[in-house]
Each structure stands twice: as structure tokens, then as C-alpha cells.
Amino acid sequence: MVKYSTQFKIKVVQEYLLGNTSYNILCKKYGISDPIVIREWTELAKSHGFAFLKVKHTKQNYSINFKLKVITYYCTHDVGFNKVAAHFNLNHSQVYSWYRIYQKEGIVGLWPKPKGRPRKNMNKRKKKQNQPLLTPTKEEQYQQEITDLKAQLAYAKMENDILKKSEANSDDLTFS
Numbered sequence: 634m635v636k637y638s639t640q641f642k643i644k645v646v647q648e649y650l651l652g653n654t655s656y657n658i659l660c661k662k663y664g665i666s667d668p669i670v671i672r673e674w675t676e677l678a679k680s681h682g683f684a685f686l687k688v689k690h691t692k693q694n695y696s697i698n699f700k701l702k703v704i705t706y707y708c709t710h711d712v713g714f715n716k717v718a719a720h721f722n723l724n725h726s727q728v729y730s731w732y733r734i735y736q737k738e739g740i741v742g743l744w745p746k747p748k749g750r751p752r753k754n755m756n757k758r759k760k761k762q763n764q765p766l767l768t769p770t771k772e773e774q775y776q777q778e779i780t781d782l783k784a785q786l787a788y789a790k791m792e793n794d795i796l797k798k799s800e801a802n803s804d805d806l807t808f809s
Contacts, residue, residue, distance in 0.1 A: 637665075642686040645671055646678045669715075669725075676719035685722055700731050700743045701776055707732055708784035711791060740777040741767045 645659055649671060656668035665671060677685050707717045707728065714732070718725040734742040744767065769777065 637688075639687050642674050643678075643683050646674050646683070646686065649675055650678075673715060673718070673725055676715050677722070680716075680719040681722060694745070697740065697743050697773070698776075700735075701740065701780060703728055704732055704735050705780045705783055708780065709787040711787075739769065740773045740780075741769050 641663075645663060645665070648654060649656065649659060654662075656671045659665065659671055660668050674686055703717060703721050703723070706720065707714070710717075712720075714725045714728045717723075718728045721728070731743065
């Protein structure tokens with residue numbers, strides 16, 4: 634069951650966009666637990682329109698390439714998880730989850746996981762066999778390296794811009 638209908642989301646976002654109220658006031662008025670929910674709806678409506686607030690009833694499976702594209706976008710652009718999620722029409726917690734998994738396990742962590750409960754070992758005397766660690770293919774290793782290098786390059790450019798601005802500001806102060 635869906636917690637909020639499409640019409641309800643549109644109504645709340647339109648009321649916020651009119652500029653009369655804040656996220657917190659709307660939360661209290663409509664009984665929404667967290668202002669982040671309304672902010673997420675607003676970002677989605679601003680970037681893609683109100684049609685993207687439509688309730689989805691299907692479970693979406695994303696490819697590794699798509700997940701890597703989202704992570705690369707987050708790493709190379711100076712925006713938060715909410716903006717990235719709105720750009721790709723995702724939930725911000727999903728983007729954060731993929732990023733955290735990528736940081737911890739690399740591209741291997743983005744592989745699809747088996748569904749359901751693991752099989753119960755009927756023979757308790759047997760010791761658990763050590764499962765081999767998952768290793769990425771050469772192509773996936775290259776993709777991971779490219780993503781990491783793009784993130785490093787974006788960070789270096791940002792640092793360079795900050796240094797240039799601070800140097801320009803210090804030059805302005807010496808000539809004054």
C-alpha cells in the first residue's frame with residue numbers, strides 16, 4: 634500500500650511552491666513525518682515536472698552500469714544526494730545506499746544480490762565452507778578505475794578553483 638497518493642503529493646508541492654509556507658509547517662499541517670520527504674518531492678517536481686510524482690507500483694531493477702552512472706554523476710558534480718536523485722528520478726536514500734556500498738566494496742557491491750532467505754544447512758556437523766570472494770571482471774575493474782579517476786579529477790578541479798579565487802581575493806586586498 635502506498636502511503637501518499639499522487640494528488641496529495643502534488644497538492645503539498647504546489648502549496649510549498651506558492652511560497653506561503655515552509656517544509657516544517659506543511660509537515661505539521663498534513664501529518665508528514667519528515668520535511669525531507671516534501672523537499673524530495675519538490676526537487677523531483679522542479680527538475681522533471683509533476684508527472685514524476687506519480688506513484689509507482691512496480692519494483693525496478695537497475696543495471697550495474699546505471700548504478701555506476703549515478704555514482705559517477707554524484708562524484709563529479711558538486712551536488713547532494715537529493716539533487717542526484719531528482720536528476721535520475723530515484724529516491725535519495727537509494728543513491729546514498731549505492732554510494733556507500735561502492736565506497737565500501739567497489740563495483741562488486743553493486744552486483745545484484747540473490748533474493749530470499751539463504752538455505753538452511755540441514756547437517757549441523759558440517760562446517761561452513763568458505764565462500765570465494767567475488768572478484769570483478771577486467772571491464773568492471775576498468776569502469777571502477779575510471780569512476781574513481783573522474784571523482785579525483787572533479788575534486789582537483791574544485792580545489793584549483795578555490796585556490797584561484799582565494800588568490801584573486803588576496804591580490805585585490807594588496808592593491809587596495
